Amino acid sequence: MLTIDLNENKQLVIAQTPTVAAARGQVLIKVNAAGVNRADLLQRQGKYPPPPGDSEILGLEVCGEVVALGEGVASQWLGQHVMALCAGGGYGEFVAVDVRHCMVKPATFSNAQGAAFCEVFLTAFDAIAQYPEFGAEHTVLVHAGASGVGTAAISLAKYLQAQVVVTVGSDEKKQFCLAHGADKAINYRQHNWREVMKAEGLSADLIIDPVAGGYLNDDLSVLNMDGRIVVLALLGGRYSEQFDGAKLLQKRAQLIGSTLRNRTPDYKAKLVDNLKRTFGDALNSGHIAPVIDSIFPWEEAMSAHQVLQDNANLGKVVLTHESLGER
Numbered sequence: 001m002l003t004i005d006l007n008e009n010k011q012l013v014i015a016q017t018p019t020v021a022a023a024r025g026q027v028l029i030k031v032n033a034a035g036v037n038r039a040d041l042l043q044r045q046g047k048y049p050p051p052p053g054d055s056e057i058l059g060l061e062v063c064g065e066v067v068a069l070g071e072g073v074a075s076q077w078l079g080q081h082v083m084a085l086c087a088g089g090g091y092g093e094f095v096a097v098d099v100r101h102c103m104v105k106p107a108t109f110s111n112a113q114g115a116a117f118c119e120v121f122l123t124a125f126d127a128i129a130q131y132p133e134f135g136a137e138h139t140v141l142v143h144a145g146a147s148g149v150g151t152a153a154i155s156l157a158k159y160l161q162a163q164v165v166v167t168v169g170s171d172e173k174k175q176f177c178l179a180h181g182a183d184k185a186i187n188y189r190q191h192n193w194r195e196v197m198k199a200e201g202l203s204a205d206l207i208i209d210p211v212a213g214g215y216l217n218d219d220l221s222v223l224n225m226d227g228r229i230v231v232l233a234l235l236g237g238r239y240s241e242q243f244d245g246a247k248l249l250q251k252r253a254q255l256i257g258s259t260l261r262n263r264t265p266d267y268k269a270k271l272v273d274n275l276k277r278t279f280g281d282a283l284n285s286g287h288i289a290p291v292i293d294s295i296f297p298w299e300e301a302m303s304a305h306q307v308l309q310d311n312a313n314l315g316k317v318v319l320t321h322e323s324l325g326e327r
Contacts, residue, residue, distance in 0.1 A: 003057050004091040004301050004319075010044055012301040017057075019094055022070035026096045027077050027084075033115035033295075033320040034090040035061040036304045037148065038233065039261060044305065050088045051262045059090020060261065062097075063105060063114030073099050081105045083114035085122060085260075085268060091301070091319070100269035103276060108286035116148065116290035116316035122268070123260050124152035124208070125275050127230040128160075130256055131206040136161035141197075141204035141222065143211050145182060146173035148316040149232065151291045153208050154181050159282055165202055167193045169311060176314045180291065194218040206230070213237035216255070220247040228254045291315030 005015035022028040040058045042048035050056060063083045069075070077099060084102040089095040105114040128134050134157075142153045145166025157164045158181040165184040166177045174185040184202065186193040197203065198221070207219045207229045213236025219229050248255060260268070282288040293313040296304040297320060304317050 001093040003093065004059075004298060005057070006044060010046070012044070012058075012305065014299065017092070020055075020089065020092070020096045022068050022073070022096045024071040025073065025098060025100075026070040027066045027073055027082070027099050027102060028068035028070075029062060029064040029082065029084060029095050029097055029102075030067045031062045031064040031090065031093060031095055031321070032111040033063045033318050034059045035115045035117075035119055035148070036301075036308060036317040036319060037061070037119050038308055039119075040091075041305055041308055053087075054261075055086075055088030055092075055095075057089045057092050059088065059092065059095070060086050061115060061117065061119040062086055062090040062095055063109075063111045063117075064095075066102075067094075070096070070099075077102070081114070083109070083117045085118040085272070087265075091298075093321075098265050098269065100265070101272055103272065106284050106286065106289075108284070109289060112292050112295050112318045112320060113290045115318050115320070116292055119260070120148035120152040120290070120316065121156070122271055122275060123149050123232065123258075124156055125278075126258060126260060126271055127153065127208045127232065128156055128206065129271075129274070130230050130254075130258070131228050134160060134162060134206060138205040139163040139165060139203065139224075141207045141219075142166045142182075143207070143209050143215065144168070144235070145177040145185060146314050147210070148290070148313070149208070149210065150177070151180055151315050155288050156279065159279065159288055165197065165204065173314060194221055197222045208232065210234075211236040213240055216240045217242070217244050217247070220244065220251065220253060223251055223253055226252050228256060230256045230258050232258060293317050295320055297321070 001019040003017045066080045082102040084097040144150045164182045166182045177185045210233035212231045293315040295318045
């Protein structure tokens with residue numbers, strides 16, 4: 001089968017590899033489209049190796065057709081068009097996926113939207129779930145609001161009738177997030193977001209933070225009592241100078257580090273089930289859907305990665321086989 005592989009210069013190239021097969025409890029998916037995530041960039045750079053046993057091929061989410069079933073998988077999955085969370089391998093022509101990590105693609109979704117769903121929405125949902133009974137009486141602060149996870153968090157939080165504050169790096173992203181449903185968007189390049197929130201009497205019960213580093217003290221400053229900060233990445237660096245642990249105690253706050261990729265298959269399966277239970281109607285009606293920034297043919301995977309590297313995306317970047325139908 002064809003895959004997107006790395007050459008000696010860590011550039012993405014089309015390569016031929018043995019076709020994968022579905023093991024027990026898995027389905028084999030013929031991939032129509034694959035989501036591009038920052039984890040793919042880090043893995044390409046050698047900074048985020050896959051967990052032991054996972055595929056070395058990039059790609060954590062796909063959309064496609066189930067073409068073969070592993071032992072123990074119900075026959076009704078055969079021929080289904082699904083969106084799936086992958087343990088790597090999404091940048092392949094075929095990928096084998098735990099059937100519990102698959103969702104039937106809503107009729108309202110394009111292939112690109114199906115490919116853009118699982119990784120970011122499950123990540124955002126997992127972060128929101130860290131605050132029990134999060135809903136209409138709560139406020140979430142989402143850093144990098146225009147990113148894939150950011151837009152997913154806005155969608156889920158607004159469906160739960162919560163108030164949403166986001167930080168972004170440009171006025172274009174600010175207007176984009178407001179149009180997507182955010183109640184307040186702050187351009188951190190023009191204003192100190194902590195001071196803006198303080199001046200406007202805004203605070204947060206939950207903070208979804210892919211930046212960390214120097215943001216953590218400011219996060220604590222705007223966090224409510226018994227609030228939670230969920231750190232998803234370290235875009236601001238792995239160290240936080242002069243972190244004020246006293247604020248953590250004073251507010252009875254919880255600082256939670258969370259990554260989806262190295263969760264157990266059972267954890268991911270439960271997360272998928274809980275997401276479908278909570279938001280299934282909204283997905284099937286099209287009320288909740290991924291926001292697509294751009295779509296690239298697989299031959300232009302390096303260009304797709306560059307969009308994320310430049311922080312230029314408004315929503316998700318997707319790779320697609322144009323010959324495989326609707327993008």
